[in-house]
Amino acid sequence: MTINKTVLAASAAVALSAALVAGPAAAWEPKKPVDFVIMAGKGGGADKMARLLQSVIDKYDLSSKPFVPVNKPGGSGAEALVHLNKTKGLAKDHTIMVTLNSFYTTPMRQPNLKVDPLTFTPIARMAEDTFCLWVHKDSGVKTVDEYVAAVKAKGDGGWLMGGTGKASEDNLLTNFLNRTYDLKIKYIPFKGGGGVAKALAGGNVHSSVNNPSEALGFYEAGTVLPIACFTPERIGLFPDAPTFKELGNDYSYFMQRSVVGAPGMSAEAAKWYQNLFQTVFTSDEWIDYRKKKALQGEYLTGKGLQEYWKVENDRHMKMLKEIGEI
Amino acid sequence: METLGHLMDGFGVALSWFNFLMVIVGVTLGLFIGAMPGLGSVNGVAILLPMIVQVPATSGIIFLGAIYYGAMYGGAISSIMLGIPGASTAVATTFDGRPMARKGLADQALVAAASASFVGGTISVVLFTMFAPPLAAVALKFGPPEEFALMLLAFATFIGLGGDDIPKTFFSIAIGLVLSAVGLDIVSGEPRLTFFDISGFLHGVNFLVLAIGIYGIGEILWTLETSGGKVEMSQATVSVKRILASLKKLIGSIWTMLMGSFLGFFVGILPAAGATPGSLMAYGLAKSLDKNPETFGEGNIKGVAAPEAANNAASTGSMLPMLTLGIPGSPTTAILLGGMVIWGLEPGPRLFETEPQFVWGLIASLYIANFFSLVVNIAFIPAFISVLKTPFTILAPIIFILCVVGGYAPTQDMHDVWLMFLFGVVGYLMRKLDYPMAPAVLAIVLGPLAETSMRQSLLMSSGSPAIFFNRPIAAAITVIAIILLALPLIKFFKNKRTS
Numbered sequence: 001m002t003i004n005k006t007v008l009a010a011s012a013a014v015a016l017s018a019a020l021v022a023g024p025a026a027a028w029e030p031k032k033p034v035d036f037v038i039m040a041g042k043g044g045g046a047d048k049m050a051r052l053l054q055s056v057i058d059k060y061d062l063s064s065k066p067f068v069p070v071n072k073p074g075g076s077g078a079e080a081l082v083h084l085n086k087t088k089g090l091a092k093d094h095t096i097m098v099t100l101n102s103f104y105t106t107p108m109r110q111p112n113l114k115v116d117p118l119t120f121t122p123i124a125r126m127a128e129d130t131f132c133l134w135v136h137k138d139s140g141v142k143t144v145d146e147y148v149a150a151v152k153a154k155g156d157g158g159w160l161m162g163g164t165g166k167a168s169e170d171n172l173l174t175n176f177l178n179r180t181y182d183l184k185i186k187y188i189p190f191k192g193g194g195g196v197a198k199a200l201a202g203g204n205v206h207s208s209v210n211n212p213s214e215a216l217g218f219y220e221a222g223t224v225l226p227i228a229c230f231t232p233e234r235i236g237l238f239p240d241a242p243t244f245k246e247l248g249n250d251y252s253y254f255m256q257r258s259v260v261g262a263p264g265m266s267a268e269a270a271k272w273y274q275n276l277f278q279t280v281f282t283s284d285e286w287i288d289y290r291k292k293k294a295l296q297g298e299y300l301t302g303k304g305l306q307e308y309w310k311v312e313n314d315r316h317m318k319m320l321k322e323i324g325e326i
Numbered sequence: 327m328e329t330l331g332h333l334m335d336g337f338g339v340a341l342s343w344f345n346f347l348m349v350i351v352g353v354t355l356g357l358f359i360g361a362m363p364g365l366g367s368v369n370g371v372a373i374l375l376p377m378i379v380q381v382p383a384t385s386g387i388i389f390l391g392a393i394y395y396g397a398m399y400g401g402a403i404s405s406i407m408l409g410i411p412g413a414s415t416a417v418a419t420t421f422d423g424r425p426m427a428r429k430g431l432a433d434q435a436l437v438a439a440a441s442a443s444f445v446g447g448t449i450s451v452v453l454f455t456m457f458a459p460p461l462a463a464v465a466l467k468f469g470p471p472e473e474f475a476l477m478l479l480a481f482a483t484f485i486g487l488g489g490d491d492i493p494k495t496f497f498s499i500a501i502g503l504v505l506s507a508v509g510l511d512i513v514s515g516e517p518r519l520t521f522f523d524i525s526g527f528l529h530g531v532n533f534l535v536l537a538i539g540i541y542g543i544g545e546i547l548w549t550l551e552t553s554g555g556k557v558e559m560s561q562a563t564v565s566v567k568r569i570l571a572s573l574k575k576l577i578g579s580i581w582t583m584l585m586g587s588f589l590g591f592f593v594g595i596l597p598a599a600g601a602t603p604g605s606l607m608a609y610g611l612a613k614s615l616d617k618n619p620e621t622f623g624e625g626n627i628k629g630v631a632a633p634e635a636a637n638n639a640a641s642t643g644s645m646l647p648m649l650t651l652g653i654p655g656s657p658t659t660a661i662l663l664g665g666m667v668i669w670g671l672e673p674g675p676r677l678f679e680t681e682p683q684f685v686w687g688l689i690a691s692l693y694i695a696n697f698f699s700l701v702v703n704i705a706f707i708p709a710f711i712s713v714l715k716t717p718f719t720i721l722a723p724i725i726f727i728l729c730v731v732g733g734y735a736p737t738q739d740m741h742d743v744w745l746m747f748l749f750g751v752v753g754y755l756m757r758k759l760d761y762p763m764a765p766a767v768l769a770i771v772l773g774p775l776a777e778t779s780m781r782q783s784l785l786m787s788s789g790s791p792a793i794f795f796n797r798p799i800a801a802a803i804t805v806i807a808i809i810l811l812a813l814p815l816i817k818f819f820k821n822k823r824t825s
Contacts, residue, residue, distance in 0.1 A: 048664040055376040055668055069372070070738055074529030075510050075517045082525045110517065160786060166514050188470075188785050189513050191778065194653045201651070204469030204786075217652040217674020288670060 028268035030065040030094055037097040039080040041073035045129070045193060045211065049257055049289075050098040053126075053277075056285050062276050076165065077102040081115045087262040093269035095262040096123060101169050101255050104309075104316040108326050109167060117313060121261030121270050122305035124277035127290055128254035128297025130235060131173055132226035134208045134215050136200055144228050144247055147207070148181045154206070156184040162196040162205035165189045167325045169255050170196070172316075173209040173230060175323045180249055200224055211255070212237060212294035237294045254297060256312070258305070274301045333455055336686030339384060340694055348389040349691055353699045356396020357706070361404050363538060363732030366413035367397035367641075368657045375665050383669035384684050388691040390665060391645070394658050395447065395695040398601065398638045399703050402439035406432060406630070407713055408725050410542035410732060414771075415601040415637040417537045418609040421764050422622060422629025424545070429625050433711055437572040438627050439634045440703040442583050446635030447696040449587040450594070450642040455689060458678070462650035465595045470782035471793050473596065475803035477776035480603065482810035483610030484765045492818045494761050502769025505531045506777075513781045526741025533770040535733050535746045540763050542729035543750025546722055548757065569704070579631040582612045590636030594643020600656030601640035603775070606768045608636030614810070623764070642692060649677055649685055 036054065040046040047069075054067050072080035080097055087095045107115040135141045141150050151159040161177075163170030166189055174187045188205055190196045193214035200208045201218045208215070208224075212235060218224045219238075226241040230253045234243055244251045259277055261270055280286055281299045289295070300308055320326045339345060359370035371390050378386045401416030406423035419439060426435040453461075485495055508519040509530025520527040576583075586608040593604035612632035613622040622629045644655025645662075652674035654660035666673050671681060678685050713721075733746035753763055787793035794804045 047660075048667050051372075051375055051661075051664050052668050055379045058376050059380060072529065072737075074525075075520075078517060079525060079528040082528075112523065157788060166516075186785065186788075188782055190782070198466060198647075198651055198653045199469065202466035202469060217672060217676070220672070221675030223675065285668075289667075292670070292672070 028093075028266070028272045030063060030269075030272075032090065032094055033065050034063065034067045035091065035095040036067040036069045037080050037083060037095065038069055038071045039073070039077040039097060039099050039102060041071055041192075045213065046098050046100055046257070047071060049126070052285065052289060053098070053259075053280055056280050056283050057276070059285075060279070060283065062279060075106070075110065076168075077106045078110055078113055078115075081106060081117075082113055084120065084260075084262045085113075085115050087264075092262050092264050093266050096273060097260050097262075099256070099258050099260050101312070101316065103256070103258075103260070104313045105167055105320060108317060108320055118306070118309055119263040121263065121265040122300075122302055122309070123259045123261050123270065123273045124281065125256055125258040125297060125300035125305050125308065126277065126281060126286070127257045127293075127295035129211045129213070129257055129293070129295055130229060130231050131169065131209050131211060131253055131255070132215070132229040132235070132238065132241060133173075133177070134200060134210055134219075134224050134226050135206065136203060136224055137222060138203070139206065142225075142227060144181075144242075144244075147227055148183065150206075151181075151183045151185055157186040159183070159185050159207070160205040161185045161187050162190050162199045162208045163187055164191075164193055164196060167320060167323070169253070170209050171323065172319050173253060175319070176230075176251060176253075179322070180251070197224075213292070216293075231296070235294050256297070256308075257295070258300075277301075329455060332682060332686045333690060335682070336688075336690030337693075339683055339687030340388060340690040345385050345388050345687065345691065346694070348385050349392045349694050350698055352389045352392025353396035353399075353695050354702055356393035356398075357400040357403075357699065357702055359393060360397030360400025360402075360416070361412045362400075363404055363408075363410045363412055363542070363728045365735065366401065367394045367415075368661065369735060370397060371658050371661045371665075375661060375668075379665060379668045383666070383671060384687045386665065386669065387662065387684065387688050390662055391688055391691060392695040394641055394662070395638070395692065396699050396702070398447075398641050399440060399443050399699045401637070402443070402630070402634055403436065403710055404728070406435045406439065407710055408542070408721075408728065409545035410725060410728055411534070411537050414534055414537070415605055415641070416633075417533075417541075417602065417767055417771075418605045418633035418637075418764075419630055420537075420541050421609060421633075422624070422626050424541070425623065425625035426627070426630065431625065433568055433707060434572040434575065434627065435630050436707050436710060437569055437704070438576055438579070438630045440700055440707075441573065441576055442579075442586065442631040442634040443638040443703075444696060444700040445583045446587040446590055446637070446639035447642060447692070447699070449584070449635075450591040450639035451689065451692045451696065453591055454642055454646055454692075458646055458650060461595055461646060462675075465647050465655075466651065467799070468596050469797075470779040470786065471797050471800040472803065473779035474776060474783055475794060475800045475807065476593070476596070477772050477779060478807040479803055479810070480607045480610065480768065480772055481776070482807040483607060483614050484768050485811055485814060491760070491762075492814060495765050498756075498761050498763065498765040499769045502536075502766035503773045505536060505766075506533075506770045506773025513778070513785075524741065526737075526739050526745075529737055529739075530774075531745065531770065532736045532742060533767065534736055535742045536749050536770055537767050538729050538732045539746040539749025540753030540767070542725060542732070543747060544753040544757060544763075546725060547750065547754040549718065549722070569707070575627065576631065579628045582616075582628040582632045583635040585611060585615070586632040586635030587639040590639030591643040593636070594640030594655055595646045596655065600644050600659075601637040602656075602771050604640035604643075605633035605637040606764075606771060608632040609764075610768070623762070638696075645688075645692075649673060649688075650675060652677075 038047050038050045050069050103117050141147050161174045196208045197214045199205045201223045226238050229241050232252045359365050401413035402419045404410050404412035405416040405419040406427050409424040411417040411420050423435045511518045589608050590604040613619045644659045647653045647655040648659040733743045783793050795801045
């Protein structure tokens, strides 16, 4: 932990001295194309979001230099985290990343990466994605009580839950269900939330904990339905699905959809990106996207975002320990 | 008849002057994007997406669809002319396309590729038009056991390659499988085989790095050796008469093209597969069904026709799950889906009802894109042929640079360029020792799909392999695969005993 403190102290010192030297001089602007790293593969949720952000930046001409998306999905985001951690010189101010909750979990599970997410530069939390528990319409299950009964009727490991990879958000939520309701649901990892949605709609798994955006198409077609959501309040799109809180288990879980900068980014550059994403946040395109995807979570930046990371980081540490991953 | 009405409306949309222009510009651009090693339709579409979202959704998707299509045609060009696959989907085209060009039949190979692409594209877009909803239901039922059965079938077709030495084929497949395992274990989420903790291995070994290494770098080394420094230019001429003669010759491959088209289409509609596996499987099947399988790899025109028909058919096929299920059938459609989200469309089971203009406009544009890709492609053949007249001393550095660009582009990591050189040297040595290289390429493409689906299936069944036999679709495919695997093995051991 002393290393982290030193890094923090050092980066704070650097930021301070940079601020003193630069003073209130002319606003910072990118000097070369911005490396816009995506911590996931092409076509996934993070990728779609990054490309939407890029199109908004383009459309309103918010940057004199282009944002160039680069997908680095390797090792559950490990590759992307290491890439940001290793930036040097000019690249430090020109490398930002779209991130998810693997931002916390990947460094915990792969300590040899020597990445501390809390050292990354907080730029913007653009939204928090929500989760619901989904079943196929043909299962006849409509409530959590019926769900629990149906899972138990299948016997140990007979009920299949599709999710997006081991120790992912979906896995943590499955663990919550198993623990809270004393169930033995078997977790099957798929590649990407879309694949999970398809597996549920095709009857290859019995339930999923998809994001609303991933299951929305099949929900509108009447193939799948949400029986409860992991949010503090009901989601507008699904007024009939109660929250777990209402059902007596005060449990909510979100996935951050944030933009972070490389560790040690200069304060001026950070300020510039923060302003830019604040503008994007209030654009019609982003507001519309948030509404369609049932995204929640207010805009967070700077200190506020860092505080949020601290809380979430501790929480994920605890959750991973519970499932024996670390 | 209702479908026909929708399609006519779709043509009304696609033939508006602006959309029509989009198609023509799109296919021409796509042709070059496909022909440029390392660019390919995935990157081409990803790069253009943020710009194109400024135009209305229907015109935009028509443009991107046309690029996707054009790139499928274009990928074959550098495979044939330079021996470097222009895009992942054109790897199988290298196997026989390049030998044809070496024999001075480059024009014939190009005509075959373009015509087969046209056949594949047309058949699949007709299938798409007529059977989209029921096919979507089939794709939906396809779970991990069915996917694994299909992968098994693909490997079986490659083992069952008559003339090749079976132990050597196995060895080549094993190398491909090991390389495909590098990176992330998708089921446990742990990194694995990241040699020396080099972070470049975390994203795995991109199979284009392997393919470009073996075929591009390997080709240069091979040419240098066989020519002993004095490289003679490939004999290449082109004339209308020769093109017509090529077309005539192609009639003999009509069944191969039909097989490739149907196979490609069905593989394309299955989420997660896409055009690359489709074209490799079509190549394998064409070879094992042929009377003279040993002529494959030596410049058999069917070895060009099969994968090219299949990759175009698959690219249309992969739009089906994209539009009907909201799930990409290939990496490029994954990006297109992203575009649809930016346009504010909700791809999924209800898209056909809520946005008929968009869906049918796109489908109609595919007919047009397909036709114009053929025309543009044939028109450019003389220009492509002239590339071959370039002296090797000039061509070799160009190929070398294209290889480096192609190896670097997918991941933008120098690590992959070094790896590509290594594969080039190793591939060259293996070729000298008479190891078939195509099975290694197949294995690295299909390895991750096969592994994931097998492990998912076994998780579902608590470890019992019976799951591959007690689901009807999976059972049928598994049995066929086992028979295909067993036949050449029996033959091989029989031959061994008698000799």
